Amino acid sequence: MGRFARAGAMVGALVLTASLALTGCGGDEEKPAFVPGQQQVGGVSSSAPDPSAAPSDAADAAPPLTVSPADGATGRPVSSEISARIPGGGTVSKVVLTTADGATVAGRMRRDGSSWVPSTALKYATKYTATVTGTGKDGAPHQGTSTFTTMAKPKSMIGSGLYLFSDKTYGVAMPVVAEFSPGIPKKDRAAVQKRMFVQTDPPQPGAWHWVGNGTQAYYRAPEYWKTGTTLTVRLALAGIPLSNGKYGNIDRSATAKIGRAFEMSVDNATKRMTVSENGAVIRTLPVSLGKKSTPSSSGTMVVMEKKESTVFDTRDEPDPNNQYVTKIDFAQRLTWGGEYIHAAPWSEGVQGRRNVSHGCVNVSMADGRWLFGKTLIGDPITVKGTERQLAPGNGWTAWSMSWSRFVEGSALPVPKGGQPEPF
Template identity: 55%
Template sequence: MAVTSPAAEAKDVVAITDVKYTSEDPENTTVSVTDSKGAEVKGTLDKDAKVWKPEKALDYGTKYTVTVNGTAAAGKGGSTSSTFTTMAKPSKTIRVTSFLGDAQKVGVAMPLIIKFSKSIPEKYRAEVERRMPVTATPAQEGTWGWISPTEVHYRPKVYWKANSKVFYKVQLAGVPLGGDYYGKSDLTVDLNIGRSFVMTVSNKTKQMTVKQDGKVIKTIPVSLGKSTTPSSSGTMVVMEKLKHTVFDTTDTDPKNGYKTPIDFAQRITWSGQFIHAAPWSEGKQGRTNVSHGCVNVSEAMGAWLFDRTMMGDPITVSGTEEKLKDGNGWTDWSLSYDQFKKKSYL
């Protein structure tokens, strides 16, 4: 038996290195890795592949000892050891952040959102995905998809199951990410999915149907975007909630812009489409479209919705003149699951 990687007395070894070894009797072989003080490092041993993987990145600039032990059965016993030293702490690191945090509760369409402080080169993205496991309880199929070189989302095949739990971790500390850059740290997030609250809007009927846990609980008249400023057709997600705000478009459109106080606003696109109360269009709601692209509801229904929605709740609009543009909001659900999977590098 022998340690084959890292090589004996190797220097500048990456901190997230795997230890590989040979053995004629792998089932009865054990592997331990200890630091310079003799403390054992936590890791997992794959006896079939003959690989030991550290639970997290090793300390930088530290000498480690690998010991491989076999049993005495069939004359295949014995012990061998090898040492290696990890690289110095890198000066170039990429920070990773999660949009969501521990114990947060979100709607059934909420994507998991991870951002990087620097672009991840394409050749490293598959390895990044491998180091971002997601565990849902109960189990649910899903995939990561790259939104840009600095942002990756995860969505399940269908909406998250109501009241489920989701745990994910990003294990990039010490991982090479190209151009002398390395992952700066690891993170974990443990969050909760809320009840199912799904809004569906038909331009044909000018009505919003609201379902909670699969049952229709309300039908609400709406006014969508007029033909010159149509609402987007597609599945969007509540990204932000503002009980009172001011819509001000005078900076971008000095001639035709407007500045209007708005109640119960819920953002669904980056381009400025919201679900919101619009008392000035109450006579039109359910009959004709007069908005600048938003989903107008009455003041009373705006308050009713606002009290019940949460970030991550989906709204699907159909039958308008314009299709939702990919990337105009959290548009992960505007693609089929097979289409979204194509954004993964695995």
């Protein structure tokens, strides 16, 4: 088992105010996750209403609706959304948000109509005016206006990261992984989760699952992503207030592709790996798994990191028999604890017959090279029949549980079949 200190191998690349470079985290570029100036209804994009269009005379004369943030409010979070209450009930049809110099802020209405979300975080210590138009249940038009000011930039912020790079292609089991330091308090997770937006094309429902003490959250669909899917993710956390006195640091976003369906399955009983691509078996490889004192984990893992050549240094292991420094070729990380798929020429003689590794999936040099050339970050591997079960959070373990178990980790209710997309 190759043990790297997590800070050195993976999360050292987790830049809490920048990108998570080693394992596909979103960069610091604050690209809007959604196309400015567009609305999306039922998965179909259409042009947003012209914010410069003057309201009708009827709207001018209609009873005012109540806008939130309230008129005159100060110190509002830069994560604020615009909502409104129409007397007697009704539907908001248009929101225009402008700065003091008249610049218009892009945004879109949530699918459920509960609020309008700016496409990027608002600026600190800035005055905004929201003009909201709606229609009452009786068909009468309503309009309301609110001018509010955002808070100054806070001093105490959380760190955050997104394990996804824009313009990259990932395997069908790639979860959206958000990471926080320190973890998000349990009482705040619902509010934070409401600001973590995932859209898919073609549309696929999904859900979030919080891990451990709130340092990570995974998003996945009920099944593996469809091949060719585009994932558009925005963690709109800049300025979101938390109960521990901290605030979200920045918005993070990424748009990535899902590639072909490539799956690996390892059975300890046969000591064989079956490799499938797009549903067809393309190769079967002999393997050697972890010996009984250092067993491999059974469960569904994903490829988190790939290194053509690296060094495993386990001299901090308490057992002298498990201490070594070894050069490793074609290493593919599966867990934070140090389990990899990698070439092991020293065990080729027993691969397919006996387990001798320290927890890794050993393959021959030729098979390691071939497999390394085929896999993507996010490709799944399922190992079964070993002496140890995969621990939740030891790697990106989003798929190592049933869908019903996964949605239990959501901070918000999840409808049967998954949460619909927010826009």
